[in-house]
Amino acid sequence: MKLRNPSTALTLSLLALLPALAGEPGEHTVNQKDKEFSQTEITIKPGEKIVFQNSDAVxxxxxxxxxxxxxxxKIQQPGSSSTVQFxxxxxxxxxxxxxxxxxxxVTVKK
Ligand SMILES: [Cu+2]
Structure with missing residues (x-):
C-alpha cells in the first residue's frame, strides 16, 4: 500500500506531540481567567504538581x-505560569x- 508509510509516519508524529500537549505526567494545569480559577476544586496524588497559568491581562x-x-x-505576570508541587x-x-x-x-490523596 502506497499510503501506509506516510500515514504511519504521521501517526507517530502525532503520538510524539501528545506528551507536549498534555504536559508532564503528574502535572495538572489550573488556569486563571477573568479573575477566577478554571475550577473550584481538584484532587491529585502526593508528589504531583499543579501548573498555575495566568491567562488574564492582570x-x-x-x-x-x-x-x-x-x-x-508571589507576583505572577500575565501570560506566565508557575508550577507548585504538593x-x-x-x-x-x-x-x-x-x-x-x-x-x-486542592485535595491530595493516594
Ligand atoms: Cu488574582
Whole structure:
C-alpha cells in the first residue's frame, strides 16, 4: 500500500506531540481567567504538581497558608505560569492575594 508509510509516519508524529500537549505526567494545569480559577476544586496524588497559568491581562498572586502544602508564588505576570508541587496528603486552600474571591481547594490523596 502506497499510503501506509506516510500515514504511519504521521501517526507517530502525532503520538510524539501528545506528551507536549498534555504536559508532564503528574502535572495538572489550573488556569486563571477573568479573575477566577478554571475550577473550584481538584484532587491529585502526593508528589504531583499543579501548573498555575495566568491567562488574564492582570497579575495574580497565588498562595496558600494552609497547614498542608503551604506555598507562595508571589507576583505572577500575565501570560506566565508557575508550577507548585504538593507533597503531603490533605486539603490545601489556595487563594489569590490580589483577588479575594479566587479560591481553589486542592485535595491530595493516594
Ligand atoms: Cu488574582
Amino acid at each position: 497579575t495574580h498572586n497565588v498562595f496558600s497558608n494552609s497547614k498542608i502544602n503551604p506555598f507562595h508564588i 507533597a503531603s496528603e490533605g486539603v490545601t486552600e489556595v487563594r489569590c492575594a490580589i483577588h479575594p474571591k479566587m479560591k481553589l481547594m
